[in-house]
């Protein structure tokens with residue numbers, strides 16, 4: 001496991017340019033916060049991204065929840081990602097056969113591959129989905145694109161456990177050039193055998209909230225501190241930050257909690 005190494009070291013050693021960029025950004029901004037910006041109008045989304053951008057390393061979107069998605073949404077997000085230096089992660093959770101997913105990633109009205117540095121996917125349908133997304137990335141002329149596999153889910157009763165989680169990791173390891181890591185609640189070292197010590201998959205942990213245990217639909221939270229102690233690298237937080245009375249104060253609180261816990265665990 002690489003969780004005891006500094007992000008600076010991991011940035012130096014990593015084979016994937018997007019992972020190198022992410023680790024370097026984290027060091028530069030002293031933050032491992034991924035803001036889940038689940039707002040439903042372009043104005044609200046861009047306003048939040050502008051105010052909180054300085055404190056985060058990745059902005060996670062659900063672009064299909066916007067009621068007024070248009071070209072300005074993407075122009076605005078792209079401009080803010082440059083202004084504040086954060087990556088964009090479209091939480092699309094691709095799940096279909098490779099041929100369909102390739103079209104959903106490249107085309108449609110959303111043209112996700114054009115603007116999202118990171119997208120995620122589920123391996124329910126087997127490795128073909130990763131093959132298809134990797135082909136789009138490799139054939140494209142944009143160098144910084146990466147995938148995350150949804151290896152676990154935070155909601156109560158999730159079926160993404162045990163052999164499903166193990167299969168997610170096995171598939172990730174088949175595509176190390178484009179799969180930069182996975183979304184999981186913890187490090188999952190029990191599924192990663194120790195022979196392959198040159199691997200460095202990045203762990204993104206969702207379901208992070210300082211003041212709540214969950215919601216009425218089965219969401220289950222842990223804190224930044226417990227997530228980092230469990231081997232997470234990047235903390236995804238939504239309502240804990242954007243629905244707080246003062247989102248700027250909240251993002252600073254999550255950033256400090258995440259960074260302190262990161263500092264405490266590195267060698």
Ligand code: S5P
Nearest residue numbers: 036091152153154206207237238239240
């Ligand atoms: O297992 C998961 C995976 C994801 S990506 N559980 C999740 O909650 N998510 C996403 O993280 C979810 O779609 C939402 O955008 C965010 C959590 O939001 P919060 O408001 O509960 O922090």
